[in-house]
Amino acid sequence: MKRLTILCDADDTIQELTEHWLSELNCKHNYHVKKEDITSWDVTKAFPGLTPEEVLEPLYRDEFWDRTTSVEGSPYYLKKLVDDGHKLLIVTASNPETFEAKTEKLLELFPFLTKEQIIRENNKQSVKGDILIDDGVHNLINGAYIKFLYHQPNNSGFNEKEHDITRVYSWKEIYERICHMVA
């Protein structure tokens, strides 16, 4: 079996971010924004009465990251990919100030990962790998890797077929597609 280097995004691909972020903002500022309402990359658009600083504020609190959870199925299927012998790297375009708290939570949610497997990189196209799984279309476009777009409301309006990108809907599907690729 072929062993792949699998690059994988963190936020909203394996670590639920938007849901927890919205719940913080809704609670604090009395909004009722749902994840389905976030149909672009810019979350500030969903909170027209708040400043960008107010919208981003929760992300700079360590205890916010501590409350995040894993995306359904991701711990189980990522572990299976590692057990199958693939090299896994988590590539996250984090702010340096939030990276440590995020990394700590990732290591707790995915205990089979090591710190060295979690990379902070804004230009994901510069990282070498066979495949990237990401919910951000800007990370996939022009990448030299095979591209899996993790379906989220923020990318639902994007036509992935025009960019040689495969839209994926669950971690089970991702696992099965990778198994099929290397069989």
Ligand SMILES: [Mg+2]
């Ligand atoms: Mg993401």
